Amino acid sequence: MRGVTDDDPYLWLEDISGEPALAWVAERNAETARTVAGDAGFGALKTRLREVLDASDRIPYTVRRGAYLYNFWRDAEHVRGVWRRTTLERYREEVPEWEILLDVDALAAAEGEKWVWDGARVRRPEYDRALVRLSRDGGDAVVVREFDLGTREFVDGGFRLPEAKTRIGWVDADTVLVGTDLGPGSLTDSGYPRTVRRWRRGTPVEAAELVFEGERGDVAAWGYRDTTPGFEREFVGRSLDFFRSETYLLRPDGTRLRIDVPDDAVAYAHRRHLIVTLKSAWLGQPTGSLLAFDFDAFLAGDRTPQVLFTPDRRTALAGHSWTRNHLILETMRDVSTRIEVLTPGADGSWTREPLVGVPELSAVSVVDTDPDVSDEYVLDVSGFLQPSTLHLGRIGAGSEVLKQAPHRFDSAGLTVAQHFATSRDGTRVPYFVIGPDRAATGPGPTLLYGYGGFEVSLTPYYGAVTGRAWLERGGTHVIANIRGGGEYGPDWHQAALGAERPRAFEDFAAVAEDLVARGITTPAMLGASGGSNGGLLMGAMLTRHPELFGAIVAQVPLLDMTRFHKLLAGASWIAEYGDPDDEADRPHLRAISPYHRLAADRDYPPVLLMTSTRDDRVHPGHARKTAARLRELGHRVLFHENTGGGHAGAGDNEQAAHNSALVYTYLWQQLTGAGQPATEAPVVPEIPAPAVPEAPAPAAPVEAATVTATPSAAPATPSGTGS
Secondary structure, eight states: OOOOOSSOTTGGGGOTTOHHHHHHHHHHHHHHIIIIITSTTHHHHHHHHHHHHHOTTSOOOOEEETTEEEEEEOOSSOSSOEEEEEOHHHHTSSSOOOEEEEEHHHHHHHHTOOEEEEEEEEOTTTOOEEEEEEEETTOSOEEEEEEETTTTEEOTTOOEEEEEOOEEEEEETTEEEEEOOOSTTSBOTTSSBOEEEEEETTSOGGGSEEEEEOOTTSSEEEEEEEOOTTOOEEEEEEESSSSOEEEEEEOTTSOEEEOOSOTTSEEEEETTEEEEEOSSOBTTBOTTOEEEEEHHHHHTTOOOOEEEEOOOSSEEEEEEEEOSSOEEEEEEETTEEEEEEEEEOTTSOEEEEEOTTOOTTSEEEEEEEOTTTOSEEEEEEEETTEEEEEEEEETTSOEEEEEEOOOOSOOTTEEEEEEEEEOTTSOEEEEEEEEEOHHHHOSOOEEEEOOOOTTOOOOOOOOHHHIIIIITTTOEEEEEOOBTBSTTOHHHHHTTSGGGTHHHHHHHHHHHHHHHHTTSOOGGGEEEEEETHHHHHHHHHHHHOGGGOSEEEEESOOOOTTTGGGSGGGGGGHHHHOOTTSTTTHHHHHHHOHHHHOOTTSOOOOEEEEEETTOSSSOTHHHHHHHHHHHHTTOOEEEEEESSOGGGTOSSHHHHHHHHHHHHHHHHHHHHOOSOOOOOOOSOOOOOOOOOSSOOOOOOOOTTOOTTOOOOOOOOOOOOSOO
16 A cells, blocks of 8 residues: 655645635635536536525524523524524414514625624523624634623623633623633643633633643643522533543532542432433443433442433433423434433432324424423424424423424425445444335445444434535435444444444445345445544545545545644544544554555445634644645546635635535536536646533534534533523
8 A cells, every 4th residue: 555655745725814825725725616516517506505505494493591592593684693582482483573683794795804603602591682703704612792682682791702612601690600721721632611710701811710620631621600590510521532521510619529439420419310322331331321320329329320221232311401300311222312300309210201293203302491481391303204293292291383384395296215234344334225115226326324433323314415415316315324423322332442443444335235235236336525523534434435426525524633632623523533642552553544544456336525714623634634745646636625624624605605515516417427527637646835510402403404514523511501
């Protein structure tokens, strides 16, 4: 295998904003624009995808904060979006009346900045102020500004922080816990806050009281206050790596008490309970279990758990959410969701029953609850061919339909099936197939999508963009639930950690082979796509199994596995892949590094690499260098770098529609022979030049999911009280 040497000739492309690098990017972008965006059908497709993303009849997903339902909304009129709220009574109306809190377009115009909304932390339980987070052009780093929800204005002299990868949350009306960039020594090697400080209103943040400090080699330090009435308490902690953490109760006198759970467990306090999700066996309970303890008794030394969930070979924990008096438990059996209601009793016991009114054979997720006040919940029910329906229910009572999304693409003649491929070591790997009945039509163009990392599960969803851009044309869409993900719990993830990463690659290749064996497609008509960690998967398919695919698309990819830890947030992923500076890990990292496996004498399928100049998580140098190397070796490659958008690849619907149209047009060109062929690269060398410490808030699904909306590899952080 002939690859690049340790003296990388393309390091100059890691200079994100260097003039030579940006000139090279401009040349590559122009080439891709001519070849793909110049296709006769590109403009019409982009317009149809933008219609999906901007549609006024999309479901406006909300979170409840006090008396209001909050929503962030983008459409053709509000390109950067508006933060708004309404009441439940108004939300029930077909066209709700909204109170606009912040118009990001107007703010961007007034300040001359390409602001991208990154959320807000609303003060609980008063719900009168918010800490608004704004990103410049979509990066992970944000500015923070205090916002008055009554006057709908930023607070003069309020809490305000410049751009950094800041973690901040409310303590009381005049105090926050904050970790941010305060100069040398304040950040970890991963670029996240290393300290937690108590910052009081009217004082400089540099003078804020230090309450906790992590190590430089940690991923991050964090702190938050639990403001549940009657259970107010503070916690601090450190993420040792992406999956291990230490959590401490911060006593009023400033001393700390370790929450003594395994460092790979996820633990948080809720009222009188301590809830622990296991990533390894503990107290006689297997990996993947969900346990409950009495919080005070646990601190006193009692280790008697109430077992809320025990996994089996086919069933894993998908998530859980609290209402005022109950816990809603979401599990997956062969990637199909089931929901139960668990109720704690006064004696410490728990009862369980199915959640009433959940439709059979649908993808169901809890998208909102109000654990301080009521037992209401909001469910999103959808499927690959079934648009979302939003249900409002109350535990012990019935439910009502709040919103129903319309069909966005013609699904006539389309079917959904789940199959299992057999991987190299005999493991059964599930995958979903959405498309026409190939038994009747014969093999056709097929797009296989995968991720396989960070315990991220790929579950059924209604993909309107994929439907319009791919399924309506007669294509088949396939989602592979390979190891490295969380579809079967922590064991499924851990099976592909570190030196075992090739298992994820073998799983994906097994699905590709199974698709051909079933007559769904042929290698020439099979495309593959993935982003972020899924971009590493695409690089592996390109260099390990090129014979299986007719074209490959890798978005915001991770491709140089010998230098990823030196680039931006890369050091935070060492627990997932290994440490390039460790002699024990270096051989397997070199072996899985697509950038280093490229060779002139291999026959690769054409590839499209996409990234963003503003991606401050996965460095754009990964895609840049790989594209340059492929060109040098004479292989067919196109490259597109969006100048904004961050790790998501797009900062607004216009960019998202453009990116999606590029992906689907390119794949259709390559897999069907339609449109223009990819430009042949000249054989001329280029000129060398984080563990969540409390229960995560449920995330609203994206009705019009785009190809660029890939799962991220950012370390989880405390969710606090956000909106």
